[in-house]
Amino acid sequence: xxxxxxxxxxxxxxxxxxxxxxxxxxxxxxxxxxxxxxxxxxxxxxxxxxxxxxxxxxxxxxxxxxxxxxxxxxxxxxxxxxxxxxxxxxxxxxxxxxxxxxxxxxxxxxxxxxxxxxxxxxxxxxxxxxxxxxxxxxxxxxxxxxxxxxxxxxxxxxxxxxxxxxxxxxxxxxxxxxxxxxxxxxxxxxxxxxxxxxxxxxxxxxxxxxxxxxxxxxxxxxxxxxxxxxxxxxxxxxxxxxxxxxxxxxxxxxxxxxxxxxxxxxxxxxxxxxxxxxxxxxxxxxx
Amino acid sequence: xxxxxxxxxxxxxxxxxxxxxxxxxxxxxxxxxxxxxxxxxxxxxxxxxxxxxxxxxxxxxxxxxxxxxxxxxxxxxxxxxxxxxxxxxxxxxxxxxxxxxxxxxxxxxxxxxxxxxxxxxxxxxxxxxxxxxxxxxxxxxxxxxxxxxxxxxxxxxxxxxxxxxxxxxxxxxxxxxxxxxxxxxxxxxxxxxxxxxxxxxxxxxxxxxxxxxxxxxxxxxxxxxxxxxxxxxxxxxxxxxxxxxxxxxxxxxxxxxxxxxxxxxxxxxxxxxxxxxxx
Numbered sequence: 001x002x003x004x005x006x007x008x009x010x011x012x013x014x015x016x017x018x019x020x021x022x023x024x025x026x027x028x029x030x031x032x033x034x035x036x037x038x039x040x041x042x043x044x045x046x047x048x049x050x051x052x053x054x055x056x057x058x059x060x061x062x063x064x065x066x067x068x069x070x071x072x073x074x075x076x077x078x079x080x081x082x083x084x085x086x087x088x089x090x091x092x093x094x095x096x097x098x099x100x101x102x103x104x105x106x107x108x109x110x111x112x113x114x115x116x117x118x119x120x121x122x123x124x125x126x127x128x129x130x131x132x133x134x135x136x137x138x139x140x141x142x143x144x145x146x147x148x149x150x151x152x153x154x155x156x157x158x159x160x161x162x163x164x165x166x167x168x169x170x171x172x173x174x175x176x177x178x179x180x181x182x183x184x185x186x187x188x189x190x191x192x193x194x195x196x197x198x199x200x201x202x203x204x205x206x207x208x209x210x211x212x213x214x215x216x217x218x219x220x221x222x223x224x225x226x227x228x229x230x231x232x233x234x235x236x237x238x239x240x241x242x243x244x245x246x247x248x249x250x251x252x253x254x255x256x257x258x259x260x261x262x263x264x265x266x267x268x269x270x271x272x273x274x275x276x277x278x279x280x281x282x283x284x285x286x287x
Numbered sequence: 288x289x290x291x292x293x294x295x296x297x298x299x300x301x302x303x304x305x306x307x308x309x310x311x312x313x314x315x316x317x318x319x320x321x322x323x324x325x326x327x328x329x330x331x332x333x334x335x336x337x338x339x340x341x342x343x344x345x346x347x348x349x350x351x352x353x354x355x356x357x358x359x360x361x362x363x364x365x366x367x368x369x370x371x372x373x374x375x376x377x378x379x380x381x382x383x384x385x386x387x388x389x390x391x392x393x394x395x396x397x398x399x400x401x402x403x404x405x406x407x408x409x410x411x412x413x414x415x416x417x418x419x420x421x422x423x424x425x426x427x428x429x430x431x432x433x434x435x436x437x438x439x440x441x442x443x444x445x446x447x448x449x450x451x452x453x454x455x456x457x458x459x460x461x462x463x464x465x466x467x468x469x470x471x472x473x474x475x476x477x478x479x480x481x482x483x484x485x486x487x488x489x490x491x492x493x494x495x496x497x498x499x500x501x502x503x504x505x506x507x508x509x510x511x512x513x514x515x516x517x518x519x520x521x522x523x524x525x526x527x528x529x530x531x532x533x534x535x536x537x538x539x540x541x542x543x544x545x546x547x548x549x550x551x552x553x554x555x556x557x558x559x560x561x562x563x564x565x566x
Contacts, residue, residue: 034371081543088550091318094374095503096546098496103539110533223378223492230375259390266386269379273364276376280368 005134006252012140014248015147016209019202020221021228021240022151023074023195029171029235030191031086033093034226037077037100038199039218045070045200046207046217047112054120062204070200074192101222108215116214125211139208146201151241154194163190171235220265227272233282243283247271292409296481298521299416300474305501305517306423306510307470312499313508314436315463316443317365318374321381322498325468327490329354329475331388334400334485343406347476354472355465362464366457369446381495388487399486403479412481419477423470427510428566430466439463493535500538504545506554511565515553 020042027035049066053059081100085092119125124138158164169177170187178184206221207213228247232239247268254267262270275283308322333350337343361380365373388394395401407415430436438459441449450456479485497520505516520538524531549555554565 028371032371034374081547084547085550088546090371091312091374091507092546092550094318094371095499096543098499099539099542099544099546101539102493102496102535103537103543106533106536106539110536219492223382226375227379230372234371261387261390262383263386263389266383266390269382269386272379273376273383276368276372277364280372282372 003253006256007249008134008136010249010252011245012136012143012248013251014245015144016202016206017221017224017228017248018241018244019147019150019198019205020225021232021244022154022237023198024222024225024229025232025235025237025240026191026195028229029237030188031082031093032090033082034090034097035195036094036097036222036226037081037104038074038195038225039101039222040104041070041074041077041196041218042199042203042206042221043104043108043213043215043218044073045196045203046213047108047117049200049204050117050119050207050213054117057121059124059208062208063201066204067197067200070203071193071197074196074199075189078188078192101219105215105219112213112215114215116212116217118211118213119208122208122211124208139205143205143209146205150198150201154198157194167191224265224268227268231272231275231282233284236282236284239282239284246283289409292413294521294525296409296413296416296477298518299413299420300478301498301501301517301521302420302514303416303423303470303474304498305505305513306420306427307467307474308498309467309502309507309510309513310427310430310439310470311463311467313502313513314431314439314443315460316439317460317463318370318377319361319467319495320374320378320492320499321361321384321495322377322467322471323490323492323494324381324384325354325358325471326475326478326494326498327384327388327485327487328357328468329472330479330485330490331394331400331475332472333476334403334479335394337404337480338400338402343404343480346480347473350476350479351469351472354475355469358464358468358471359461361468362461365460365464378492378495381490381492385487385491388490395486397487399484400479401484403483403485405480405483407480412477416474416477416481419473424510424514426466431510431566435459435462497538500542504541504552506552506565509552509554509565512552512554512557519553 024035024038027033045066048069049062052065053062077100081096082093085096124142127138128135158168166182167187167190170182170184174184228243229240231247232243250271251264251268255264258267304326308319311317311319329350332353333346336346336349364376368376389397438454441454442456442459446456501517501520502513506512524534530537545552558564
């Protein structure tokens, strides 16, 4: 039973990783940028969501405002940071993105204080359900529901709408897409908007799960997000989703069996390195 | 006086670290986001040796070799994965090192290693660190002009083309990783004996990024530029109190601004202003 519970916890974390990593994959697929600064978007979403929840007392308000704030910041980062350096070698954008991440960690400290904030009335955290000897709280339930709903919505967008088709055309051949009258710039903004909203929602959920929002919370999850998109094969959406769940479960079992040897983050990256040595282009990567 | 000596020693250690990373990333074009792990490997190996009673010069040498050997291992990984994949793998190496050290009782876990014997005084460490930094700068300048440096350049520019004209790409990549990580190991050994206390957090991802910031702000690929970058970023927090409190904010903003306006760093700015190319 214990092992089933570990599997469940791993899958719940996997859903959170998926919301974070899908955005990173979208950005990489379109622009070939490792968007480390996604962590900043994630943390901003969490902070704004927390402030809204503590102000209004409504968790729904937290998600709406968190997603809005994140959705505004992501495209802004694209416009101010990435757009001017798109034609430079790839490490330029990566280093600039790392710059945004580390600078904003101190930025959040300046804005919201160093110790982190908690939700005043986190009812989802205290509402628990027991079944078959396992206990989950409502935040964990919502994590899975939100991941399934948002990722399904994305799948519908990508396959069933005009904008989605334009997006896919631009990913596979930007020049050809442009000559068919698709606004490549518009597609890029939509891309960052979707990625950032997902990150913002994930930020509010992780804040609720830990009942703590602090300046450095985005760092580790962004590094893991990068590990996941590399693990899935850079730019591959199905690969990313599979890798998110696999990594969540590996971490969950790893922290039990390898506890004496490695911590949680080290287990995730050890798994990544081993997989890449066997399959250099990731689990579902091309070539 | 003591204060100035220790600032000078730290500046020299940062020069050693940055020159090492520049050899890997600047000369040979292999992006590494985990350089602090090798700094840590050198520090832990030298500290353990010293605590066990090994003489100081041998302990330092041990740190250099341990870091260099692990560097060769990562060099082999660089043969398997490239570019963005390699950047993430090297970042992973950093987290793996940290996560492993934190859990090992014989490495002091979270508490680190304390009471490391210290055979030199402040002047001694300053002389050692500055001497080593100068030697490495000369080595770096020499490598750039040598056959090896040109081969590194070819690998950085276009691996497949380099292989076609008969350059041993694998050998040169591993050589770059060995030299660069061994240099980090040297810095680690000196650091461990000087401070007599090492903890895992000194060698975390932020440290890797700080070293990268020195290389990038100085001008990736330029030895003099990187030296300037390392010294500048060591002195800045000492000169301005505000910067010491918000080091990350300043480093991050500098990284962003340099990438945005002058990806060649300080060396690139000098080239544009005076038309002189720094070696």
